[in-house]
Amino acid sequence: MIMNRSAVLLLSAALAAVPVAAGAAEPDAGASPGTVRQDGVVRGAGSAVARADVVLYQAGTERGAPATVLGRARSDAKGRFTITYERPRQRSAVLYLLADAGGRQQPVRLAAVLDGPRRSATRIVVNERTTVAAAYAMARFTDGRSISGAYPGLQNAAATAGNLADVTTGKVAAVLAAPPNGSETSTLRAFNSLANTLAGCVAGKTCEELFRLARPVGGNRPTNTFRAAVDIAHHPGHHVDGLYRLSLRERPYAPALAAAPDAWTLxxxxxxxxxxxxxxxxxxxxxxxxxxxxxxxxxxxxxxxxxxxxxxxxxxxxxxxxxxxxxxxxxxxxxxxxxxxxxxxxxxxxxxxxxxxxxxxxxxxxxxxxxxxxxxxxxxxxxxxxxxxxxxxxxxxxxxxxxxxxxxxxxxxxxxxxxxxxxxxxxxxxxxxxxxxxxxxxxxxxxxxxxxxxxxxxxxxxxxxxxxxxxxxxxxxxxxxxxxxxxxxxxxxxxxxxxxxxxxxxxxxxxxxxxxxxxxxxxxxxxxxxxxxxxxxxxxxxxxxxxxxxxxxxxxxxxxxxxxxxxxxxxxxxxxxxxxxxxxxxxxxxxxxxxxxxxxxxxxxxxxxxxxxxxxxxxxxxxxxxxxxxxxxxxxxxxxxxxxxxxxxxxxxxxxxxx
Incomplete structure (x- = not known):
């Protein structure tokens, strides 16, 4: 079924399968050290996101363990950034990017889950699609502030994110785009609608409404778009109709849903x-x-x-x-x-x-x-x-x-x-x-x-x-x-x-x-x-x-x-x-x-x-x-x-x- 994977998904899937392959290294085996250059661009609501604070992290290796900052950058007027960092030694390391923008309160936080440190340096796109993919695939490993978890759940979740969004292009991943998914089910349309729900806030129009609707019952109000996406993933049956109406305000991503679902699941x-x-x-x-x-x-x-x-x-x-x-x-x-x-x-x-x-x-x-x-x-x-x-x-x-x-x-x-x-x-x-x-x-x-x-x-x-x-x-x-x-x-x-x-x-x-x-x-x-x-x-x-x-x-x-x-x-x-x-x-x-x-x-x-x-x-x-x-x-x-x-x-x- 699955052909022509992006480099990101190929490596993530390989990491998940490493221990069962003959002669493969164990998850904690060391990778060759070295310096890696990561180029990327931050985009949102169909445009470049300038002056975003971009941080590259290595996810914590146990539940609740702190993530490690590998490098920082600020996007330029065209949303471009470059981060140079030291390659983590763990072959099973999971890397991710958070990009914060939107002025003093920085309500815009976009995310992208990368692969392990063996990936060759390629251009990365961080946008609403990669954010939704990260929020859902990593839902059980993040509260919207950082990501951490144990092997193999964390590594497999990172690979699953690559089945939703392709971080090298910011587009829908091949698995989601093609049969038996694609036009054969509503998941692709729901995924794009979720991305559109975030796009209104990225455009500076709907943040307050998004945060109100995404707030869990008895929980705290989210303060940025990634946290809002995580809260929706955790509580997919909450405020479904309101979130659907919000997804119609800005629609850079298509095809999208023509009616509200019963819950925001993927x-x-x-x-x-x-x-x-x-x-x-x-x-x-x-x-x-x-x-x-x-x-x-x-x-x-x-x-x-x-x-x-x-x-x-x-x-x-x-x-x-x-x-x-x-x-x-x-x-x-x-x-x-x-x-x-x-x-x-x-x-x-x-x-x-x-x-x-x-x-x-x-x-x-x-x-x-x-x-x-x-x-x-x-x-x-x-x-x-x-x-x-x-x-x-x-x-x-x-x-x-x-x-x-x-x-x-x-x-x-x-x-x-x-x-x-x-x-x-x-x-x-x-x-x-x-x-x-x-x-x-x-x-x-x-x-x-x-x-x-x-x-x-x-x-x-x-x-x-x-x-x-x-x-x-x-x-x-x-x-x-x-x-x-x-x-x-x-x-x-x-x-x-x-x-x-x-x-x-x-x-x-x-x-x-x-x-x-x-x-x-x-x-x-x-x-x-x-x-x-x-x-x-x-x-x-x-x-x-x-x-x-x-x-x-x-x-x-x-x-x-x-x-x-x-x-x-x-x-x-x-x-x-x-x-x-x-x-x-x-x-x-x-x-x-x-x-x-x-x-x-x-x-x-x-x-x-x-x-x-x-x-x-x-x-x-x-x-x-x-x-x-x-x-x-x-x-x-x-x-x-x-x-x-x-x-x-x-x-x-x-x-x-x-x-």
Missing amino acids: ALRYDADGRTLDGPGNIAFDAHGNAWIANNYVFNPDPTQPTCGADYVVKLTPTGENAPGSPYRGGGLYGAGYGVTLDPKRNIWVGNFGFQGSGCPLDPDPLYRSVSQFRSDGTPLSPPTGWRYGDIMQPQGTVSDRRGTIWIANCGNRSVTRVPNGRPERARNIPSPSDGLVKPFSVAVDTRGRASVTGNGSDNVLRLSSRGEPLGYVSGGGISAPMGVASDSVGNVWVANSGLVDIPCEGTGALPPADAGLDPADGAAEASVTMIRPDGTTPAGPYERGGLFLPWGIAVDGDDNVWVANFGGQRVAHLCGARPRTCPPGHRTGDPISPAATGYTSDGLVRNTSVQIDPSGNVWLTNNWQTVPLQTNPGGHEVVVFVGMAAPVRTPLLGTPRS
């Missing part, structure tokens, strides 16, 4: 090389932020042509390219569904559910009785038939705990398989008590090492001890056709209640879209999220707002707030979690953070099964099925990434999330 679509993803089902991130994706079907762009189950797993870099050697084949892979995880040894495990399109001539029965295991370089560790110990059948959720024990939900035989310390020969099958867990779908491990398994066909959750002993069922509290399950850092487990999805296990289950005939605004009547407390109790009722339509996947971010993917409605929901102090003021557990009626929508979404949070705070969703699917090949072909929306999560995710 969602990028990644399709790897455009010939790989077909029905991406779930995502697991490795320690460097690379995305490992379970893929349902063999790629075929024609939905009328029958396709069989995918025999490969896909690995994307943090900026959406196919990683070297990806996709990886072998190890018994076939038709993976929702099951993909990394263990503490960096091995990848994939559950072989046996998905295939109608008309595929293969018999899936002998193929859906295993999990596959790979090294981090894509080499299969499992045999050609996969690991078959533990009576695996139609595996869905597949997760690792912090000890490396693998838990597998067997959707086809009402059981769970436990693989102690990742040793397949020791796998043990755990039948559900009284056969009461029907269509086990997803697994989450809590703070005590206990596993919670959703029963899609039994409207319950089975809890197991860390050793695999059944602890009993949880039902009620709104649990209805549950799908995904996730744990938080304080011991709770969160359940996504689809209300009506019937997974095709045990030879049953509706294959057509479950939302046929649903109200397009409201979704399933019982769509909700249930919180299960550490003692197994639930609140009296489930949480039902925030844009829940047909919940499927669910994830908890580094602030313990909850994100829900929907298999319909083209939206992701964001709910306040168990630590309300991390939520906007006035929110309580379960309250919607995303717009209550719609969630965060995007026309780049289709039918989503998974939502996961990466180390940069980006929210990734899988476009699993087309909106109007043909059963011969119903798969979608992208993952969708909402930039900078969530509190970052340390990866790989082993048990409960860590910030």
Whole structure:
């Protein structure tokens, strides 16, 4: 998909992928010293910005650490500047520019995120587009005053900024400008509208109004344009209509939105090389932020042509390219569904559910009785038939705990398989008590090492001890056709209640879209999220707002707030979690953070099964099925990434999330 990158984006992506490349240097390895000359120009509202104070920084290397000033300059009458500085020794160093202008109060602050110090000296443009790119990609690493953060989140965020704006030209970056983005979604237009919102202030006309509208509830009023952009990124559903009207006052950037969005989010679509993803089902991130994706079907762009189950797993870099050697084949892979995880040894495990399109001539029965295991370089560790110990059948959720024990939900035989310390020969099958867990779908491990398994066909959750002993069922509290399950850092487990999805296990289950005939605004009547407390109790009722339509996947971010993917409605929901102090003021557990009626929508979404949070705070969703699917090949072909929306999560995710 992604060709002809700018030098900035190429180097940033390389830095993000360095540790997984053979013979590559570690993030703290030294770069050759030397003096670098950085030329640039500051532009705003379509004109040069003269007499701007331009400062080049090296971002702090830990959360809250101070940034280091590398050099200063003042722009001339044509906005031009030159900064000469000493090259930082760290190869993973992230550099950025802040340019302040506008008189004594300097309400204009424009920003640009650069690459690491190995970049050759090229001309840099700092403008409203680069400012919006910096504000969104770095949203979880800045308060608008400085930028800091740890590897790999900070470095990957810098690379993602290069997917939005090209700092060598100040124009829209190639990734945002071209399919599957560009004119195919509204993100490009929203990006330009955000830049126009800042342009009015840069022109000296709308600063007071911008700062009033961007001010967070209970927060301080921003005093410059970069801080305002960061506040909008942090609170995208606040004063949406007013900010849209402001974007119409000065319009140097086009194309722009023709109407106000439901929220000021930026969602990028990644399709790897455009010939790989077909029905991406779930995502697991490795320690460097690379995305490992379970893929349902063999790629075929024609939905009328029958396709069989995918025999490969896909690995994307943090900026959406196919990683070297990806996709990886072998190890018994076939038709993976929702099951993909990394263990503490960096091995990848994939559950072989046996998905295939109608008309595929293969018999899936002998193929859906295993999990596959790979090294981090894509080499299969499992045999050609996969690991078959533990009576695996139609595996869905597949997760690792912090000890490396693998838990597998067997959707086809009402059981769970436990693989102690990742040793397949020791796998043990755990039948559900009284056969009461029907269509086990997803697994989450809590703070005590206990596993919670959703029963899609039994409207319950089975809890197991860390050793695999059944602890009993949880039902009620709104649990209805549950799908995904996730744990938080304080011991709770969160359940996504689809209300009506019937997974095709045990030879049953509706294959057509479950939302046929649903109200397009409201979704399933019982769509909700249930919180299960550490003692197994639930609140009296489930949480039902925030844009829940047909919940499927669910994830908890580094602030313990909850994100829900929907298999319909083209939206992701964001709910306040168990630590309300991390939520906007006035929110309580379960309250919607995303717009209550719609969630965060995007026309780049289709039918989503998974939502996961990466180390940069980006929210990734899988476009699993087309909106109007043909059963011969119903798969979608992208993952969708909402930039900078969530509190970052340390990866790989082993048990409960860590910030």
